[in-house]
Amino acid sequence: EQVKDKNSLFNFYKKIIDFKLTYPEIARGTITDLVDLGKGSISGYITEYNGEKLMLVYCLSDKEQTVEVPKDKLNYSSIAAQLCAQDCDSDGNTPQATLSGSTLTMPAGSFVILK
Numbered sequence: 001e002q003v004k005d006k007n008s009l010f011n012f013y014k015k016i017i018d019f020k021l022t023y024p025e026i027a028r029g030t031i032t033d034l035v036d037l038g039k040g041s042i043s044g045y046i047t048e049y050n051g052e053k054l055m056l057v058y059c060l061s062d063k064e065q066t067v068e069v070p071k072d073k074l075n076y077s078s079i080a081a082q083l084c085a086q087d088c089d090s091d092g093n094t095p096q097a098t099l100s101g102s103t104l105t106m107p108a109g110s111f112v113i114l115k
Contacts, residue, residue, distance in 0.1 A: 015083055022081070023113060025049040026056070033074075037067045042106065046074050054080065055114040059106035064095075066105040069114065076114035085109035 002010035020027040029049035037044055041061035046053055055074050059065050069076075084094040084107050095107035099114070106112060 012083075012085070019081055019083070019113065023054060023115075025052055025054045026113075035070065035073060037069065039065060039067055041065060042067050044069070053115075056111060057104065057106070057114065058111045059097075059108060062108050064105065064107055066103060069099075069102050069104045071102060074114070078115065080113045080115040082110060082112040 002008035005011065025047045029047035031045050032048045032053070033046040035044035035046065035055060035057070037057070042057065042059050042065050044055055044057040046055050053074055055069070055076055057069065079097055079099050082097045084096070086095055086107060086109055095110070097104065097106045097110055097112045099105075099112075104112065104114075
């Protein structure tokens with residue numbers, strides 16, 4: 001039953017495990033920097049493994065948030081991956097984060113990987 005349900009806890013954790021396998025910086029890396037985003041509901045940090053770096057940004061708010069993400073600690077170019085804790089709509093889609101330059105808009109209860 002949980003395997004078929006896109007909104008199940010099983011499938012949520014499956015996605016998290018897939019991210020850890022795809023991006024070893026998450027599972028095996030060292031946090032090298034915290035990133036001040038100026039909002040208490042959004043936090044970020046940079047992790048590094050074998051010379052590769054990425055930034056994880058978490059939106060802990062119950063509302064969509066927009067922040068400027070500095071590039072002084074990591075010159076990211078795109079959203080490499082994202083996950084939202086909100087349920088899928090009737091078409092199976094979840095709200096998506098967007099990045100325009102250094103402006104990041106994130107759905108409530110989400111995280112993104114910037115690389």
